[in-house]
Amino acid sequence: MRITVTVDGTKYSDDVEPRQLLVHYLRERLGKVGTVVGCDTSNCGACTVHLDGHSVKSCSVLAVQADGSEVTTIEGLARDGQLHPVQQAFHDNHALQCGFCTPGMIMQSIDLLADDPDPDETAVREGLEGNLCRCTGYQNIVRAVRDAAAKMSGGAGPEAERVGESQQVAGGGN
Amino acid sequence: MTATIEPEVGRARLRKEDARLIAGRTRWTDNLTLPGLLHMAIMRSPLAHARITRVDVSSARQLPGVIAVFTGADLADEQGSLPCAWPITEDMLSPNAPSIAVDQVNFAGEAVAVVVARSAYEAADAIEAIDIDYEDLPVVLDMEAAVADGADLVHADLGTNKSATWVFDSAEAGTGSEVEEAIAGAEVLIERTYRQQRLIPAFMEPRSVMVDPTGEQFTLWSATQIPHILRIMLAMTLSVPEHKVRVIAPDVGGGFGGKLQVTPEEVLTFLVARRLGKPVKYTESRSESILAAHHGRDQLQKLTLSARRDGTVTGLKVELLADMGAYLRLVGPGVPILGAFMFNSIYKFPAYRFVCTNVFTNKTPTDAYRGAGRPEATFAIERLMDELAAELDLDPVAVRERNWIRHEEFPFTTVAGLTYDSGNYEAATARAKELFAYDALRAEQAQRRERGDTVQLGIGTSTFTEMCGLAPSRVLGALAYSAGGWEHAAIRMLPTGKVEVVTGSSPHGQGHETAWSQIVADQLGVPFEDVEVLHGDTQSSHKGMDTYGSRSLTVGAIAVVQAADKVKAKAAKVAAHMLEAAESDVEFAAGAFRVRGAGADATSVSIQDVALAVFAAHDLPEGVEPNLDSEATFDPENFSFPHGTHLCAVEVDTETGRVRIREYVAVDDVGRVVNPLIVEGQVHGGLAQGIAQALFEEAVHDESGTLTTGTLADYLVPSAADLPNFTTDRTETPATSNPLGVKGVGEAGTIASTPAVVNAVVDAVRHLGVSDVQMPCTPLRVWRAIHTGQTDAGGLGGEAGGGLGSMGGTQ
Amino acid sequence: MIPAAFDYVAPTTVDDAVRALSEAGEDAKVIAGGQSLLPVLRMRLAAPSKLIDLGRIPELRGVREDGDTLVIGAMTTHYEVQRDPLVREHALLLACATDTVADPQVRHRGTLGGSLAHADPAGDLLAPALALDAELVVSGMDGRRAVPATEFFTDFFETSLRPGEILCEIRLPKYTGWSAHYEKFNRVAQAWSIVAVAAAVRVENDTIAQARVGLTNMAATPVRATAVEQALIGQPATPEAITEAAQHAAEGTAPTTDGNADVEYRQHLARVLTSRAVTAALST
Structure with a gap:
């Protein structure tokens, strides 16, 4: 089947097997190996990307289902060499160790901040319940998300992903 | 130049490793590819104990994209036995441990056939087309039953399910008295039986291995904690010369001991790549990881x-x-x-x-x-x-x-x-x-x-x-462990004053690159940013005992310190020559050599100056080799x-x-x-x-x-x-x-x-x-x-609750 | 893991979808949000010949009012249900239960209709649908029919959907002014319910005037705790009255035994959680 998908701002048109998972399309066809596969049952969340502005587990979406959609991966967050504030916060708060869960954690964190720009600790923990990390015990991840929230004013999600608007997002204040 | 004033050791430095990890610029083994790469999939036994009576791979071989299908019989002669490096007693019983079962499977999840195909999708399809008949054998699950008289046997040829019994007794060792006497004379006795349930390491990155056979040389990338040990063990298990094998552990996504292993999957990928003369990759699914990676x-x-x-x-x-x-x-x-x-x-x-x-x-x-x-x-x-x-x-x-x-x-x-x-x-x-x-x-x-x-x-x-x-090689030897517990490090002084640190301790999330940089920055008085840490490749880091047992800092980093000491000792000779002073009059502090007692304003040469001078080698003291690089191997007491x-x-x-x-x-x-x-x-x-x-x-x-x-x-x-x-x-x-x-x-x-x-x-x-x-x-x-009062409700033998019981639904 | 190959079609109308499904034969499967189906396909626990994707049929999506009835399109995602003001106002119980489904990513893709048609007795939306007297409108080659929730769920992962039929919308009487709570009991946040209780009550003059209680994972299908409802109606909203009514919660249930719970424990939990669900509902 022929699909057309915009991934990290670039439009791709490809023939794919209907059974191809979105995550495999991203990794194997587009070389977007920043998005990883951690399980078979959509429990771990490592493959989280944004599909039309909302977080999804790309192992549980078929590439054909993404036809006509916009996908943002971890590789599409930084703008002009500047990290997304959530990426920066993960670094600043030592919110990763091995880093395998990190792309999915960051993508889900951005989504959660889009829905709730000022989450308390419980809200962050619940917002990340679909993402597993085996290294950090989550404490610094929670801290990073709240730190990012404090530094972002314009919200996250689709806003933060729009090319050219990263300054506003990173800027703080209203 | 300004030397570092505040010590790096003790600082809450943000990690160097993060830059690539937060940006998705990682090098997990499964992210790597090679021209002409083939993909391997493994068929695993659904039964815990059974004889293999018939294997039919003919349909699988006919499927599109399938390059080869191998059974245990096909690989039996070259697979050797997976290594066990810790024979805890002289009479320990250790069964032959095949990477792929040949005529009997002994746990559910053991490999019984492998497919190599152009794509992972085609390999997965071919697995479904393999037909294997089994004849059930009695299943041994409970440990107490397994050691009882007349128990069914996992390995009939061993005649018992007991591998070894290991004893320490303080009275016999002379470290204490007789415990039975203490128990006999006790005012209070606490007698309990506790169960340590079986756990699954569940590192986040599923294991992956890729093997590239190029002529006589094999390069193996693996999501492993132990590239150095793996290389040695592959050489010893598969009779391939050690110097023809290069093992690389690229970014490794967690291990927790679960990647401290020479795995059947590594051996099989190696054997298949060798047989086909083509690069082959195998990446396990999470289900395979949970089932077959060690518990x-x-x-x-x-x-x-x-x-x-x-x-x-x-x-x-x-x-x-x-x-x-x-x-x-x-x-x-x-x-x-x-x-x-x-x-x-x-x-x-x-x-x-x-x-x-x-x-x-x-x-x-x-x-x-x-x-x-x-x-x-x-x-x-x-x-x-x-x-x-x-x-x-x-x-x-x-x-x-x-x-x-x-x-x-x-x-x-x-x-x-x-x-x-x-x-x-x-x-x-x-x-x-x-x-x-x-x-x-x-x-x-x-x-x-x-x-x-x-x-x-x-x-x-x-x-x-x-x-x-x-840890201490002497102690490990006394415990009959097959290897030592030292660690190796090397420091390379580059002409521009930058530093490469080579460590034999291969990280998988711990942050060695940051911590080792801090240590070396202090030791050599160079900026934290000027240190690059190399690891996890037996070609660049040729010697090491790898990462487990909380050993990296206490063993590996001490080797780094000792290597830095040797660099400083070599540099001191050159610096003294440059300062036109006797070596014994020169001291090193904050990254620079000075004549002792000459005051802060006195002429100094930095370690970077020395590195450049050594590179040029125009004017070195008599008998001094133009090289500051040093290595050290540390074995703690x-x-x-x-x-x-x-x-x-x-x-x-x-x-x-x-x-x-x-x-x-x-x-x-x-x-x-x-x-x-x-x-x-x-x-x-x-x-x-x-x-x-x-x-x-x-x-x-x-x-x-x-x-x-x-x-x-x-x-x-x-x-x-x-x-x-x-x-x-x-x-x-x-x-x-x-x-x-x-x-x-x-x-x-x-x-x-x-x-x-x-x-x-x-x-x-x-x-x-x-x-x-x-x-x-x-x-x-x-x-x-x-x-x-029941303490173990819902224990062994139960169905898992919840989960994907869910095979029917329509929408 | 990787699904077996299948054909795929994404019709844009219900009629086309129904036609595609009946033409594709019995090995075809409908995919809604796919959040249960895709893991199953990846594990190769099912290998349909063809997937009929309902994701591109606009008429299946959205929430609207139809007189005294709330109508939710089958392909409305959990995320949309959670945030829909009409659902909050007229079917609060469904919103509460939807809040607890899986995790945020899954809620972005998963759909109400998909969950109901999947008919996992541990699924969180079946008991609210049953308790709220939902009517499920299905379409097939023979036209549309409405199936009451009481007749829709027939067994573990089995519904009264006939071959070739598609669940199109969920119709609920309005429960405007009711308070509600979904009390979910599981071992980790993203696990299925061991037991959960869906409770909605309407209080008049400090007396429970109406009550609806549904149980999750207490039988092969969701269970309506009618004895609890009867015991609550007319009672003062006091802890004693609630606890006493909740003692009836296990009546008519037939739970299974697994590693997380046996029959006795599940029935015990049903009573405890019913009491808590009703209490929490009353305090909303």
């Missing part, structure tokens, strides 16, 4: 503690059964032996006896998992100390205090024969109690009991130590003994059995700290894994030997929503066994936390008649324990 723990502990009525312990007897699974893996037999020295923990037992029998069952082999032997031991002794306190109606912390080694008694040689170099259990405990508000929580507990609240409060204590930093006090408060809902952690305080003493941020992170992660053992995780098999917790929907790795916020702090008692004063930290949190949580659960409901709840303390188990 951890799985012990049955029969324990007898003798004491006086004042709470003074007089003896400890430990009788273990340890489940090896179907085969002995790399260090599997030695895992319970690492625990042998830790049951006595921080306490002054006069008499101690440890007997462990390693047992074969038709389950996935077990091997190292974070803590490896020491969490099991720590759990047992810390649970016993709480039981002793309850028996004597004493405060659990007071009982520990009565028996622990006082800080002025260090160095202290224990009843197990280890010499603890340093520690201050009083200080860590005092700090923990303060942070925990111990007395206030005890008061609340009393009130809740009095009111008969639905939700009861429990307080659990764990005052732990561990032996880590594996002793293990490292971090310790700490963990306090946990749980709320137990007595109506449902649900446990909620309300407060968790961990005060750890890991000696001097290179990077407090990294140390804290290690503690957090360790706590999460230890708590997961206490409350959530268990690998469960049904009566046929099928793993019913075969996905992350059934094997419950906790999420952020399931864990509390931790309060962590440190005391700092420097190690005396290494020049940095550091101790290991990687396993501490895991070792300490499990008993703290279970002690808290039991404490919450002890007044309701509960003295034990088996791990994991599920709501069902806790509720049953309260209402019927």
Whole structure:
């Protein structure tokens, strides 16, 4: 089947097997190996990307289902060499160790901040319940998300992903 | 140039590693590809014990994109036997351990056929087309049944399911007295049987391996903790010359002991690539990882503690059964032996006896998992100390205090024969109690009991130590381990003054690049940013013993320090020449050489100046080689003994059995700290894994030997929503066994936390008649324990609850 | 893991979808949000010949009012249900239960209709649908028909959907002014319910005037705790009255035994959680 998908701002048109998972399309066809596969049952969340502005587990979406959609991966967050504030916060708060869960954690964190720009600790923990990390015990991840929230004013999600608007997002204040 | 003033060691440096990890610019093995790369898939036995009677791969071979299909028979002659490097006794029984079963399968998940195809999708399709007939054999699952007379056998040719029995007796060793005498004369006896459930390491990155055969040379990339050991073992197992094998561990996504292995998958990928002469990659699915990568723990502990009525312990007897699974893996037999020295923990037992029998069952082999032997031991002794306190109606912390080694008694040689170099259990405990508000929580507990609240409060204590930093080659030799415990490092001074550090300790999330940079920055007086750490490639890092057992800092980093010393010694000769001074008159400080006593304004040459001068080599002193590069191999005299006090408060809902952690305080003493941020992170992660053992995780098999917790929907790795916020702090008692004063930290949190949580659960409901709840303390188990006294409800043999029972639905 | 190959079609109208489904034969499967189906396909626990994707049929999506009835398109995602003001106002119980489904990513893709048609007795939306007297409108080659929730769920993962039929919308009487709570009991946040209780009550003059209680994972199908409802009606909203009524919660249930719970424990939990669900509902 022929699909057309915009991934990290670039439009791709490809023939794919209907059974191809979105995550495999991203990794194997587009070389977007920043998005990883951690399980078979959509429990771990490592493959989280944004599909039309909302977080999804790309192992549980078929590439054909993404036809006509916009996908943002971890590789599409930084703008002009500047990290997304959530990426920066993960670094600043030592919110990763091995880093395998990190792309999915960051993508889900951005989504959660889009829905709730000022989450308390419980809200962050619940917002990340679909993402597993085996290294950090989550404490610094929670801290990073709240730190990012404090530094972002314009919200996250689709806003933060729009090319050219990263300054506003990173800027703080209203 | 400006030298670093503030020492790097001790600074909370943000990690160098993060840049690529937060941007998705990682090099996981599965991210790598090669021209013409083929993909391998593995067909695994669905049965735990069976003879293979017929294998038909003809349909699979016909499928599009399929390059080759191999069965056990096809690879039998060249696969060798997977290595076991720890023959714990001279008479240990070790069955042949094939990477792919030839005529019999001994655990569900064992490889029975492999497919190589153009794509992973085509390989997966071909697996479905393979037809194998089996003839069932009796399944051996329960350890006690396995060692009984007339038991069915996992390996009929061995004639028994017992692999080895290993004994330590303090009377025989001369480190203590006779334990049976202590027991006979005991005023109080605490006898308990505890079960260490089987766990699954569940590192986040599934294992992956890629092999590129280029002429005579093989390059193997693997998500492994042990590239160096793997290279040696491949050479020894597959009769391929060691110098023709290069192993690379690129970015590795967690290990926790689970990637401390020479795996069947690595061997099979190697064999298949060699046979085909083409690059081949295999990446496991999560289900395969859970099923077939080695498991951890799985012990049955029969324990007898003798004491006086004042709470003074007089003896400890430990009788273990340890489940090896179907085969002995790399260090599997030695895992319970690492625990042998830790049951006595921080306490002054006069008499101690440890007997462990390693047992074969038709389950996935077990091997190292974070803590490896020491969490099991720590759990047992810390649970016993709480039981002793309850028996004597004493405060659990007071009982520990009565028996622990006082800080002025260090160095202290224990009843197990280890010499603890340093520690201050009083200080860590005092700090923990303060942070925990111990007395206030005890008061609340009393009130809740009095009111008969639905939700009861429990307080659990764990005052732990561990032996880590594996370690002294001499000791490992005495324990019959096949290798040493040294570590290697090299430092290369580049002409522009930048520094490359080569370490043999291969990280998988720990932050070596940052910590080693800090250490070298201090040692050589160069900026943190000017240091690059190279690791995980046997071509660049040619010598190493890799990462496990909390050894990287206490062994590997000391080798780095020693290599830096050698660089400075070489540089001093050149610097003296440049300063036109005698070498003995030159001193090195803050990255520069000066004539001693010449004052701060005097001429100096920086180490970078020296590096450039050596590169040019135009004017070197007589007989001096134009090279500052140096290497060192460090073999410590002793293990490292971090310790700490963990306090946990749980709320137990007595109506449902649900446990909620309300407060968790961990005060750890890991000696001097290179990077407090990294140390804290290690503690957090360790706590999460230890708590997961206490409350959530268990690998469960049904009566046929099928793993019913075969996905992350059934094997419950906790999420952020399931864990509390931790309060962590440190005391700092420097190690005396290494020049940095550091101790290991990687396993501490895991070792300490499990008993703290279970002690808290039991404490919450002890007044309701509960003295034990088996791990994991599920709501069902806790509720049953309260209402019927049964401690192991819903245990072995059950269906996993929930999960993908869900095969039908339509939409 | 990787699904077996299948054909795929994404019709844009219900009529086309129904036609595609009946033409594709019995090995075809409908995919809604796919959040249960895709893991099953990846594990190769099912290998349909063809997937009929309902994701591109606009008429299946959205929430609207139809007189005294609330109508939710089958393909409305959990995320949309959670945030829909009409659902909050007229079917609060469904919103509460939807809040607890899986995790945020899954809620972005998963759909109400998909969950109901999947008919996992541990699924969280079946009991609310049953308790709220939902009517499920299905379409097939023979036209549309409405199936009451009481007749829709027939067994573990089995519904009264006939071959070739598609669930199109969920119709609920309005429960305007009712308070509600979904009390879920599981071992970790993203796990399925061991037991859960869906409770909605309407209070008049401090007396429980109406009550609806549904149980999750207490039988092969969701269970309506009618005895509890009867016991609650007319009672004062006091802890004693609620606890006493909740004692009837296990009546008529037939739960299974697994590693997380046995029959006795599940029935015990049903009573405890019913009491808590009703209490929490009353305090909303």
